[in-house]
Structures are given as C-alpha cells and as structure tokens.
Amino acid sequence: MRSPDMIIELIHTRYRSTWRDWLLRGDEATFSFPLAAPTAQTIARHSDAIGQWLQDWRSWAKAHPAARLRNAQRRTIVGAQEIFTHLDIATINDLVALDHDLADHWRRANARWARLSALPGGVDAERLRPDLPQIVDMDDADFKILLDAVIWFTENPRSGLIIRQVPVLGMHTKWLARNRRHVLACLNITPKPNASAEQPDEELEQSDLDPLGLKALPVHIDVILADPSERALAGGLRHVNAPLPQIDALPIRPETVLIVENKESAYLIPDRPRTVIVHSLGNHLNVLDQIGWLDDARQLYWGDLDRAGFTLLSRARTRLPHLASVLMNPATLAEHQALAVKDETRADPPDPNLTDIETAALTALSTEHGKYMRLEQERIPSPYVLDQLRRAMDGDRSNEPN
Known part of the structure; x- marks a missing residue:
C-alpha cells in the first residue's frame, strides 16, 4: 500500500x-x-x-x-x-x-520560458531543451544578464569587441565562461564539441568567442632570460611578459628551454648560459609550437606531481614531441611523499604519450579507496630541485620520450 x-x-x-x-x-x-x-x-x-x-x-x-x-x-x-x-x-x-517545491519550480519555469520565447529572433525549443534545467535554476540576477546578453548579441552579431567591452551590465569573462553554452542555446547556435568553455574556470579562447562575434585578448607569455648575454639583446630584462608574437620575435637562440608550470618555481632557477625558462602557461599550451626559437633547443618540462600536472605535461608533449620531463618521476614522489597533500580537484586524463617512468609516477599518486595525492612543485626543497634541474640541463636524458 x-x-x-x-x-x-x-x-x-x-x-x-x-x-x-x-x-x-x-x-x-x-x-x-x-x-x-x-x-x-x-x-x-x-x-x-x-x-x-x-x-x-x-x-x-x-x-x-x-x-x-x-x-x-x-x-x-x-x-x-x-x-x-x-x-x-x-x-x-x-x-x-x-508540493511547494514543485509549484515554485513550475511557476519559475513558466515565467522564464515566457521571457525566453519573447527574445528577438525567437528560440528553438528543442535546441534550448538541454539547457533549461540550469536556466530555470539560475538566480534572478544571472537570468537577467542572460536575457540582456542574448538581446545584445542578436543585435551585434559581429562586434569584434573583447568580453569586457560588451555593454551588458554584470557580464564579465568568468560569467560568460560559466554560461556561454546557455547564451549560444538562446541564440540557436550549436557550439563546437570539446570547447574550453565547458570548464567554468578556464579562459575563453578565440574559437569559443567566434560564434559570439567577440575577440579574445592576445595571449601573453612569461619567460625568464637566464643567460645574461641574451638579456642584453632584450634591453637587460630578465623577466619578460609580452604577447605571443613579441615573444616569438625575441632575438635569442637558446640551447635549453625549461617549461615550468608555476611562476614561484620558475623564479627559483638561477642564471645559466643559453637557457630560457617559459612559465605559467596554464592551459595555453597551444602556443608552444608557435615560438620559433623553441624548435632547435633541448626542451624540458617541470610540473606539479599530480594528475593535472601529468595532463598538462602530455598536452605540452603533443605540441613538442621531444619534450622531456624533470622531477616528475616515482623517485621524486617517494622521497618527498610526506610533503604531499590530498588531491580533490577534477582532472582530465592525459594524452597517450607519457613515458613509462611518468606513467609509474602518475599511478603512484593513487591512494586507497580511489583517492589521490598531489605534490606541488613549491613544496620540494630547493637544494634537491636545483640539483635535479642541473643534472637534466647538463644532459641526463633518462626521462625523454622515445
């Protein structure tokens, strides 16, 4: 009963x-x-x-x-x-x-559907269907921004503006990254698969912004010119942050390029002849095959010992097939495991190009009950780091891909 x-x-x-x-x-x-x-x-x-x-x-x-x-x-x-x-x-x-909750949801769904249906140009109900649960659950402020944004993009489909120039009150880069899919649905635009905007905290790339007629900010690259003689060619600057075309145009020919995931770790590295450090790229690893002076250099990568670190390493290697990793091996993890912490962040799987040593280190990050740990670059003692980096830059090729 x-x-x-x-x-x-x-x-x-x-x-x-x-x-x-x-x-x-x-x-x-x-x-x-x-x-x-x-x-x-x-x-x-x-x-x-x-x-x-x-x-x-x-x-x-x-x-x-x-x-x-x-x-x-x-x-x-x-x-x-x-x-x-x-x-x-x-x-x-x-x-x-x-039921009070159902009555409240149904009232809000009807009210919002009425406003969506009244948008200029109309909406495709079936195109919008997958997005409706999230749109109905938006708070009132976000829903108003959504409506205002759709109206503005309908009237200005090819503005060529950057996100912060769009005159929609409350819309900023992170808001659009979180809600881009809903905006496109209301505009009856089908997004390309695997767009970076599916991750709310990621920056929007030009391919994400093209359907909205917007322009991405130029990607800026951080480099450290560790060779004093090459610094002289760049006005004596050791730390350079500039748009990609200007970085590519630097009059340098390094023998070794070390790509470092985090800024704090990159700043640790001392001067060294014919050496350049590229750091803090985040997910903008697509720039690596667009910097000409990288081609003839020995290419090394040092990232965090965590799942995300190995994913970034693999994506960098997809751009630079001869890229070798440093300090991303089981020995480094075992020696400093007491400094590791729980890893509760989401991580995409790596591209299928990790070496056996790197794969073993990635496997070793797994703990009991499906949990993971992470050992961040900054937590490893600097004497150990500098010794291992020196060995790698002096020619230790034990962890280079086949």
Whole structure:
C-alpha cells in the first residue's frame, strides 16, 4: 500500500522526467497514481493498519481538494469494505500544487520560458531543451544578464569587441565562461564539441568567442632570460611578459628551454648560459609550437606531481614531441611523499604519450579507496630541485620520450 508520502515521491519522479515536455509543447495532461490498494485477505488480516491507511488518505485528501481519491469495494469475511485504489489529478497545475517545491519550480519555469520565447529572433525549443534545467535554476540576477546578453548579441552579431567591452551590465569573462553554452542555446547556435568553455574556470579562447562575434585578448607569455648575454639583446630584462608574437620575435637562440608550470618555481632557477625558462602557461599550451626559437633547443618540462600536472605535461608533449620531463618521476614522489597533500580537484586524463617512468609516477599518486595525492612543485626543497634541474640541463636524458 502506498502512503501519501510515497505518492508525492512518484509525483516528483514524474515531474522531473516530463516537466520540459509540458513546458515546451504546452501539453495538458491528466494523472492517475495507483495506491497499491490492499486485497480482501490483507484487509481481513490487518484491519487496524488498513483503517489507519484509509484515515491517512482521507486527511490528506481533505487538505488537497484538487486531487480526487478513486474508491472501490472489497468483499471480505466481515463484509464489504471501501478502499481507495488511485489518486486522480486533473491538470498539471493541480499536480504541482501538491508540493511547494514543485509549484515554485513550475511557476519559475513558466515565467522564464515566457521571457525566453519573447527574445528577438525567437528560440528553438528543442535546441534550448538541454539547457533549461540550469536556466530555470539560475538566480534572478544571472537570468537577467542572460536575457540582456542574448538581446545584445542578436543585435551585434559581429562586434569584434573583447568580453569586457560588451555593454551588458554584470557580464564579465568568468560569467560568460560559466554560461556561454546557455547564451549560444538562446541564440540557436550549436557550439563546437570539446570547447574550453565547458570548464567554468578556464579562459575563453578565440574559437569559443567566434560564434559570439567577440575577440579574445592576445595571449601573453612569461619567460625568464637566464643567460645574461641574451638579456642584453632584450634591453637587460630578465623577466619578460609580452604577447605571443613579441615573444616569438625575441632575438635569442637558446640551447635549453625549461617549461615550468608555476611562476614561484620558475623564479627559483638561477642564471645559466643559453637557457630560457617559459612559465605559467596554464592551459595555453597551444602556443608552444608557435615560438620559433623553441624548435632547435633541448626542451624540458617541470610540473606539479599530480594528475593535472601529468595532463598538462602530455598536452605540452603533443605540441613538442621531444619534450622531456624533470622531477616528475616515482623517485621524486617517494622521497618527498610526506610533503604531499590530498588531491580533490577534477582532472582530465592525459594524452597517450607519457613515458613509462611518468606513467609509474602518475599511478603512484593513487591512494586507497580511489583517492589521490598531489605534490606541488613549491613544496620540494630547493637544494634537491636545483640539483635535479642541473643534472637534466647538463644532459641526463633518462626521462625523454622515445
């Protein structure tokens, strides 16, 4: 026998699976939920429990007059017994009125769909369907930004502006990174697969912005000119941050280029002849095959000993096939494991180009119960780091890809 609470749970399940159909198609529906009514034998054996079940339903029905209990007669050894067999509900509005959360969601969904439907140019209901749950759950401020953004992009499809120049109050780079998919859906634009904007904290690249007619900021590259003679060619600067074309145009020809994941670790490295350090690229690893003076240099990579670090290493190696890693091996992890911490961040799998040593180190990051640890670059003592880097830059090729 189903209690009122059980039926409410069934109503929740039905609503979650079907509310978008009702909303987008304007469907009307009637509903009937079977109560798993007791048999005559059950009534005879458990009369007290059946009486309480009937009383619970009568009390519930009195409090919810829009729903109707369907009844029937059961013949028992003690005579005919009235029981309830179904709960019948005439309309969608009557259905959602049975639960405050459903009523609130349905009201908000209808109000927002009305405003979305009124956007200039119209919206494709089926194109928008996958995004509706997130759009309905947006807070009011974000929903207003969404509407304003869609209107502006409709009127200015090829503005050529950068994100911060778009005159939509409240829209900034991180907002668009989080909500770009919804904006495109409202504009009836299908995004390209695997766009970087699917990750809310990542910067939007030009391919992400093209459908909106926007322009990305030029990528700036951080380099350290560790050779004093090459610094003289760049006005004596040791630390240089400049757009990619200017970095590519530097009049340098290093023998060794060390790519370092984090700025703090890069600053640790002392002067060294014919050496350049490239650091803090984040996910902008696509620039690596666009810097000409990298081609003839020995290329090394030092990143965090964590899952994300190995993913970044693999992506860098996809651009630079001869890239060798430094301090990303089981020995470094084992010697400094006491300095590792829990890794609770999400990480994409690496490209399939890690060496056996790197794969072993990645495997060693796994702990019991599917947990992971991470050893950040900065936590490894500097004497050990500088010794290992010196060995690698002097010609130790034990961890270079085949």
